[in-house]
Amino acid sequence: MLDEYCERLGPGLWAEPVNALTNLVFILAALLLWRLLQQQYPQRRPLSLRWLIVLVASIGVGSGLYHTFATPWAMWMDVIPILIFQISLLWTYLRRLAGLGALVSSGLMMLFMAANYASGLVPDWLNGSMMYAPAIASVLLLGLDHARRQSCERWLLLGAFAVFCVSLFFRTLDNQWCEIWPLGTHFVWHVLNGLVLYLATRALITVRGAFQ
Numbered sequence: 293m294l295d296e297y298c299e300r301l302g303p304g305l306w307a308e309p310v311n312a313l314t315n316l317v318f319i320l321a322a323l324l325l326w327r328l329l330q331q332q333y334p335q336r337r338p339l340s341l342r343w344l345i346v347l348v349a350s351i352g353v354g355s356g357l358y359h360t361f362a363t364p365w366a367m368w369m370d371v372i373p374i375l376i377f378q379i380s381l382l383w384t385y386l387r388r389l390a391g392l393g394a395l396v397s398s399g400l401m402m403l404f405m406a407a408n409y410a411s412g413l414v415p416d417w418l419n420g421s422m423m424y425a426p427a428i429a430s431v432l433l434l435g436l437d438h439a440r441r442q443s444c445e446r447w448l449l450l451g452a453f454a455v456f457c458v459s460l461f462f463r464t465l466d467n468q469w470c471e472i473w474p475l476g477t478h479f480v481w482h483v484l485n486g487l488v489l490y491l492a493t494r495a496l497i498t499v500r501g502a503f504q
């Protein structure tokens with residue numbers, strides 16, 4: 293049994309009910325994104341955007357499993373969809389929105405993967421939040437590019453970055469505040485990240501002409 297979070301006091305399926313149930317936010321985000329995609333693309337919906345929405349829902353399912361079972365296999369169910377989402381969003385942005393070639397995009401992706409590997413070397417720093425450093429840095433860089441490049445909903449990605457900063461703050465302090473607030477603050481990370489994923493994916497769905 294893995295006990296990473298403040299809310300969990302022991303083994304058992306239902307030892308983190310709030311951390312488990314707040315993953316429904318990701319399902320809600322996926323449903324809202326799907327409705328938006330239908331509005332933006334009434335006929336042919338781009339596969340890369342459908343894929344991102346499926347991943348948002350998968351993140352909710354994987355994280356829900358992890359906070360329910362708290363076992364190593366469930367941890368991978370949590371980690372893998374998040375990583376695939378990051379890679380997919382980054383690749384789609386670089387190729388479709390930034391219009392970069394396959395070679396340059398692949399180089400940047402490798403840089404991102406190397407940064408992920410490096411941040412994984414210090415798993416205990418900041419209550420495990422160091423592993424999100426490459427993700428938050430990428431959202432900031434893409435956000436600056438998006439704000440400069442787009443005219444429609446241009447602040448969406450920088451908005452996602454701002455919410456991500458707040459959610460990472462609550463994730464990092466989960467165990468520190470445990471004595472005075474036994475529920476912990478990890479559930480705030482879930483709820484705000486539902487918003488982060490919604491804003492980041494919306495930024496790609498609302499761009500006109502990138503997926504023709």
Ligand SMILES: [Zn+2]
Nearest residue numbers: 355359478482
């Ligand atoms: Zn979680």
